[in-house]
Amino acid sequence: MLKRLCVGLVLAAWPVLAGVPVVMISIDGLRPDSVTQADEHKLSIPALRRFIAGGTYADGVTGVLPTVTYPSHTTLVTGVEPARHGILANTAFDPDLHNMLGWYWYAEDVRVPTLWDAVSASGLAAASINWPVTVGRKTIRYNIPEYWRAEPNEDRKLLRALSTPGLLGDVEKVTGPFPVGSQAEAQDDAARALAAAWMLETYRLRFFTIHLNALDETEHAHGPFSAEANATLERLDAAVDRIVKAAQSADPATVVVVVSDHGFLRVDRHFNILIPFLDAKLIELEPVGDGLGGLPKVKRWDATVWPVGGAAAVVLARPSDSALAGRVRSLLAKLAADPANGIARILEKGEIAKRGGFPDASFLVEMRPGREIGLNTKGPLVTDAPANSRVPRRAAGDARVAVHPGRGHCGAPRPGRGRHAPNRSHGGGAAGRNFATRRSAGLGRAARQRSVTAARDPPGYFPASAPAKRNTSGAFQLMATSLAA
Numbered sequence: 001m002l003k004r005l006c007v008g009l010v011l012a013a014w015p016v017l018a019g020v021p022v023v024m025i026s027i028d029g030l031r032p033d034s035v036t037q038a039d040e041h042k043l044s045i046p047a048l049r050r051f052i053a054g055g056t057y058a059d060g061v062t063g064v065l066p067t068v069t070y071p072s073h074t075t076l077v078t079g080v081e082p083a084r085h086g087i088l089a090n091t092a093f094d095p096d097l098h099n100m101l102g103w104y105w106y107a108e109d110v111r112v113p114t115l116w117d118a119v120s121a122s123g124l125a126a127a128s129i130n131w132p133v134t135v136g137r138k139t140i141r142y143n144i145p146e147y148w149r150a151e152p153n154e155d156r157k158l159l160r161a162l163s164t165p166g167l168l169g170d171v172e173k174v175t176g177p178f179p180v181g182s183q184a185e186a187q188d189d190a191a192r193a194l195a196a197a198w199m200l201e202t203y204r205l206r207f208f209t210i211h212l213n214a215l216d217e218t219e220h221a222h223g224p225f226s227a228e229a230n231a232t233l234e235r236l237d238a239a240v241d242r243i244v245k246a247a248q249s250a251d252p253a254t255v256v257v258v259v260s261d262h263g264f265l266r267v268d269r270h271f272n273i274l275i276p277f278l279d280a281k282l283i284e285l286e287p288v289g290d291g292l293g294g295l296p297k298v299k300r301w302d303a304t305v306w307p308v309g310g311a312a313a314v315v316l317a318r319p320s321d322s323a324l325a326g327r328v329r330s331l332l333a334k335l336a337a338d339p340a341n342g343i344a345r346i347l348e349k350g351e352i353a354k355r356g357g358f359p360d361a362s363f364l365v366e367m368r369p370g371r372e373i374g375l376n377t378k379g380p381l382v383t384d385a386p387a388n389s390r391v392p393r394r395a396a397g398d399a400r401v402a403v404h405p406g407r408g409h410c411g412a413p414r415p416g417r418g419r420h421a422p423n424r425s426h427g428g429g430a431a432g433r434n435f436a437t438r439r440s441a442g443l444g445r446a447a448r449q450r451s452v453t454a455a456r457d458p459p460g461y462f463p464a465s466a467p468a469k470r471n472t473s474g475a476f477q478l479m480a481t482s483l484a485a
């Protein structure tokens with residue numbers, strides 16, 4: 001299903017792109033029911049609701065593996081799964097922390113053509129603001145990529161250097177100091193929307209992408225449908241309205257698509273997977289000191305984990321070492337056999353490949369809903385999620401979504417961020433349908449999706465893919481409308 005829909009995105013987009021401009025707005029962490037059940041959640045979001053009334057939408061889609069910000073956003077613009085496009089998680093695999101907790105920021109890591117490339121190849125202009133994995137994407141004629149590294153004022157200089165020459169200076173005449181990728185308050189997204197409007201009104205654009213961070217940030221801190229998250233979404237609705245009006249003013253035929261990468265599920269317990277790996281001597285830590293961000297300082301490893309929230313890829317130092325693989329397989333089987341650990345299943349290499357993720361992993365540990373991978377290196381194997389992370393998830397439910405100060409988007413620590421890190425992901429599925437059916441007033445075909453969990457636990461929160469069953473709480477939603485309709 002996913003593959004078919006993703007391919008649909010690319011193919012269906014061509015005739016649309018050839019005829020009218022397309023604007024794609026990503027609202028990170030937006031659940032479908034935020035819009036489809038806005039009344040129940042007491043949300044005043046008139047701009048988004050106009051998409052429901054006048055456009056078409058899907059109330060769920062199939063997420064990619066892992067369903068986190070960077071892989072999902074890259075699927076949105078390539079139509080293929082992470083194992084093919086190459087953005088395998090938010091952060092690059094870096095067990096020794098040599099990459100200093102770096103994310104997959106760079107366009108050169110994307111191995112397949114993107115929609116921007118196709119637009120550019122047609123001689124048309126593409127533009128983008130704050131979209132993941134766009135640093136160095138030369139086919140985006142006007143580009144302000146998502147990037148951060150340290151402190152926002154210093155990062156802004158870096159962003160100026162990484163953006164299209166002169167563009168950030170021009171934008172800042174309209175917005176004032178422009179937010180870097182680590183800034184994810186509602187006012188930061190408002191500035192991005194202002195910049196988007198200016199770009200749409202200034203340049204003749206055929207394809208425009210923008211990624212808004214603030215909802216994800218707030219949901220990690222307070223949970224979906226908290227007063228804070230609702231207030232943020234209402235402000236983002238105004239941002240969407242601003243962008244839509246600018247797009248309409250530039251060309252009334254513009255197709256606007258709103259997408260999201262994942263939603264949130266509660267997290268009750270953490271499974272501290274490093275502890276059994278340490279006990280089995282598969283990982284050895286330095287005797288003293290922590291690594292970056294409080295993460296353990298690794299001395300050597302034969303097998304290690306690449307955590308992505310509700311799942312963890314297991315990577316072997318020597319993948320063809322069958323004795324090592326056997327040891328790890330036995331360990332994982334033993335851990336999975338104890339229901340207290342909360343492991344849903346262990347996937348082997350072939351099964352991981354079928355799901356389209358982690359081509360270099362030998363195993364994937366998938367947790368049950370409500371469970372998250374933790375990275376404590378001592379103490380109990382299973383620990384409670386922090387009490388202050390309990391938040392309502394549904395109107396009638398009790399849920400907790402955990403977040404960690406200073407941690408990054410969907411699944412990895414981010415140095416130098418503010419209190420909460422924004423999150424970004426977004427999978428690929430139904431976009432093509434919406435491109436293709438832009439004038440339809442009917443429902444988009446609801447697709448299956450995987451749920452995403454978000455947790456707050458040192459050293460990070462980790463939204464990830466959960467079992468591939470329909471679950472509209474772990475969301476990726478999109479809607480499209482023709483403004484001329």
Ligand SMILES: [Zn+2]
Binds near residue numbers: 216425
């Ligand atoms: Zn996200």
